[in-house]
Amino acid sequence: MRLIQLRDEAGNTRVGAVDADASRVTLLEDVDSTYALAHAALAAGRSLGAQAAATLGTTTLDYAALLQAGRVLGPLHHPDPAHCRVTGTGLTHLGSAAARDAMHQNLKQQADAGTLTDSMRMFRWGVEGGAPEAGTAGAQPEWFYKGDGSILVAPGAPLPSPDFALDGGEEPELVGLYVIGPDGTPHRLGFAIGNEFSDHVTERQNYLYLAHSKLRACAVGPELRTGALPRDLRGTSRIRRGGVVLWEKPFLTGEANMCHSLENLEYHHFKYAAHRRPGDVHLHFFGTATLSFADGVRAEAGDVFEVDLPELGAPLVNPLQTIAAGFAPGGVRAL
Structure with a gap:
């Protein structure tokens, strides 16, 4: 449904x-x-x-x-936005078979040379141990926090990019939607399309800036798909400028295209007791391998992001909007 x-x-x-x-x-x-x-x-x-x-x-x-x-x-919200956590995991997707083979070769070359980066090392852990047998914990993924429910933007609404941002780019992703039951058990309601909007220029400066780059608005929806999810999901991510397609690229998701199982990603998120508080809502992004930023595209105010994943319903469409400064240095006051 x-x-x-x-x-x-x-x-x-x-x-x-x-x-x-x-x-x-x-x-x-x-x-x-x-x-x-x-x-x-x-x-x-x-x-x-x-x-x-x-x-x-x-x-x-x-x-x-x-x-x-x-x-x-959006397909799910908590009446009190402070009780909704928006989070995600990265380095989870393999991409196409050709890219996968190239990545494996690159990993081996870097390992042999002793120059494996932290990101590539974590990706390798996922390839080797991210999809264990059911009921077994596998390798931990990269994890990040985006914000509470106040950062969620409805389908069709503008995605605000703050004045201090160096970039505002799309990330087409699968999102898991969860409610924590009265006994502290996480319950997955289903899945939705997501645009895990991020600041890729900030992230590229240094991987320790990843946390800063993720503290941005994001969009989820329009639909929540209940029940089992196909293992192989294929969609299209595009950017329109002035009504004309500026950039377009297919993307793959679902467990057939990931190095981590969804069960493993869910376990490493909900193993923390603070993430199992009764009544809370969680929206968790599962990662992507397709970005316009990687192709040298810089989105501008007025550009329209479109994430189309037919198995999850209507496309998620949001324009980019830059916003004026909301806080300045020296803005903290002693009490």
């Missing part, structure tokens, strides 16, 4: 199920958010999809019109 959150004509948040042909959305009754739907499913002992099916109403809306009007929200 594919679910969205939206604003109805009165401005209230509703949950809808996208019909099979993706032309209509059927509103659910008795829930005002995916978060409420998840807790109802937990209380009833049902899957999220089964709970949604049990609460389908009769009102349908035109899906394309909802997107055009900017009434579609």
Whole structure:
């Protein structure tokens, strides 16, 4: 099942199920958010999809019109943004078979020469031990924190880039959406498309600046796909400037194209007790191997990012927006 959150004509948040042909959305009754739907499913002992099916109403809306009007929200949020954690893992994707072979050869050459970088060393650990047997912990991935729920931007809304940013570039990714149950158990609601917007110039200066480069807005959605996920997912990432495609490239994701299993990535995120606080929401980006920045593209204000992953529904589209300074040196005051 594919679910969205939206604003109805009165401005209230509703949950809808996208019909099979993706032309209509059927509103659910008795829930005002995916978060409420998840807790109802937990209380009833049902899957999220089964709970949604049990609460389908009769009102349908035109899906394309909802997107055009900017009434579609991100597919999951917490009523209190401070209780939503947005995080991610990097160095998780292998890319194409040719790139994989080249990477393996490069790894061996660097290892033989004793010049393996920290990033390549971590990637190698993932290749060798990131997909262990089920129920077994494998190699730890790179991990980063992006922010709380306040950094999430709705589908179609501008992605703000702060005045101090050196770059603002897209990262097309698969995102896992989770709610922590009353007993502290993480529950995966499903997956969505994500644009893990980052500052690649800052990151390139020194890998220790990775943490700074990730503290940016990001977008998720429009749809939440419940149930099993195909192992091989193929999409397209593009940038439009003035309505014309400036850059476009296919990208691969899903476990068939990753050196880490999703179970291993989930384990290394939720093994920390602080990440299992009952009631919290987690949105976790699983990484990418495709960036326009790697091809020498520099996005500008007004450019439109589009991440299209058909197995997860409608594309995620967001324009880039630069914002004025919000804080200056010396802005801290003694109390």
